[in-house]
Amino acid sequence: MTQTLPSPGFDITRNGEVAIIALSGEWTLDHGRRLEEVARQLPEQLGDARRAELDIGGVGRLDTLGAHVIDRLSHDLGSDGVRVEVRSASPLHRTLIDAVKRRGLQVAPQRKSRFVDLLSDIGRTIVNFGHDLVRGVSFIGEIVVAIGRALFRSSRFRWASLVNQLELIAFRGAPIIILITFLVGCIVAQQGIVQLQRFGATAFVVDLVGIITLRELSILLCAIMIAGRSGSAFTAEIGSMKMREEIDALRVMGLNPVDVLVVPRILALIIAMPILSFLASMAGLFGAGLVAWLYGGIAPDTFLARLQGVITAKHFAAGLIKAPFMALVIGAIACIEGMNVQGSAESLGRQVTASVVKAIFMVIVVDGLFAMFFAAIRF
Template structure:
């Protein structure tokens, strides 16, 4: 009884009786599987089957699972199979093992166009939810700003100065360099195209209007969204993961006032300053290329620039900056507060913050373009 697993066949009339004996345990897994396959083969074509397990010396989970699986496979072939002679402990194990097949549920076959429309619909719903969350969060920030205005002692001025240093002061080198290069590239391409028509001097008009109205503020906003917006999301998200945001609430402090308001105000103040710097750097790069590549001296460049632009051209770019800063700050902060308790969630929200911020910056720029075209400034 304490030997390895074995099966004896006792065929009587139309019924078959299999006497199972020995040790049906994990160390004999290979032999157990072989005997189970032999039982299935011997019972093929017969009537009902009885599996006598009274002679089993030892039965563990693996042996019980194989026996119960064999009984189900006999039933799937239309042969009734039952266990007989089971000791109480063996019957309990067989009841608990409860073999069942794991079959992948059949999926309804949909047309690709249906799946595409489902994805589009789901995306539209998510965009709607994001918009509602953004408007609600904007209300929270405005309410916190009102509280701070009526009680300035609750505002954290050192945090504002700290954020201004990170956003504006430390962002000067990269903004100036990128803007200088973009201005130089725009001027070079403009000269290359305009010289075919003998209109090289008009590159000054092209560079001046394009940079002051669109490129400077758009380029600065995208750079800030990728640089400072991602930093905001990572900082707030890390605090959310370490439950520091909950700790602020327990201490009686409003996380929006403590964490969000200084960052948003720093963006609203710093982005117009960086936009102005971007304008000057891009004009410098464009003027240098126009001098070297197009033969337009600095005196002629400045004189023609004065005739090409007016004050409103300069103001259009600066007016957009605070609104883009507000959008970047809200999205970055909201995505940071949405971080869950894993590093994967933090990375996902930082990526989402940058993508959404850049997208909304371009949308805001388009809305302003339509607005200024409508008012015929």
């Protein structure tokens, strides 16, 4: 089984004006490179012959590539003014060569210049950005209308779907969110203690941790986690339904995909986010308290007493107020990206990535806007 196959070759004998080219070997895909070489060398060695006979009687196996190269050879020679005749082909080889010849010579499509490609890419990106913006605004409008519809005609609202999404987002998402905010609470407390110790102000770590956890940390971590966990899931679910025409199927049944798929998800997010944010705050404070006790020597009752003194309801509220807005942003972006999925698996991957990246970016932008707003009204 391991003997090497004779690789393709040729042999030219001159008979006056006529060059007789005897081809030999296996003209198959396995010898692709060699075949190209043969096709390049052969015309050079033909000299001034005006007529050529391609004798392919000595060719072993022939496949479409071999037939194509033979066809291209005779075509190329023909355009150089050499008359070519293919001789002694077996019936099998003849059919194959004819099948290839009938189709003529293929011209590979020309690539446009890179510069033009670049310009058209830039143009397309800008146009797409505009489309994105318009579509995003109209989609948010659609969501608001759909939520309104759901509120006023609650009999048609999909409660089962809402509860299912709540389980997926809030119940199954809670452990990991609690864990990471607990850990971040620990870390912030530890760093705070290290720095404040130098001023002999270790006790202030309670103020630091309490305010930062309630106002920023819990909601931000929570939103980022939800964007990665649930936002990506929304995009993938809706996107793969779009790919397989399930969204179209809903539409032709008279069901509005926004009502069926988007509203339950976004409402579930809006309900789940404050709950998760609250859990995250508690976990963060617990972690901070633990570190303060074990590492900073602040006893739990001292920690709690100081916390009670520092934290007012407005710190608590400042964090929670942001939660529904973050939920709306994450949910809307995830659903829009899902609806934008085109036919291919690659497009699905691209939209899921875009969904998570855009959602995290927008969450941070929204958080910044809230910080400015709260500062302006001295909240």
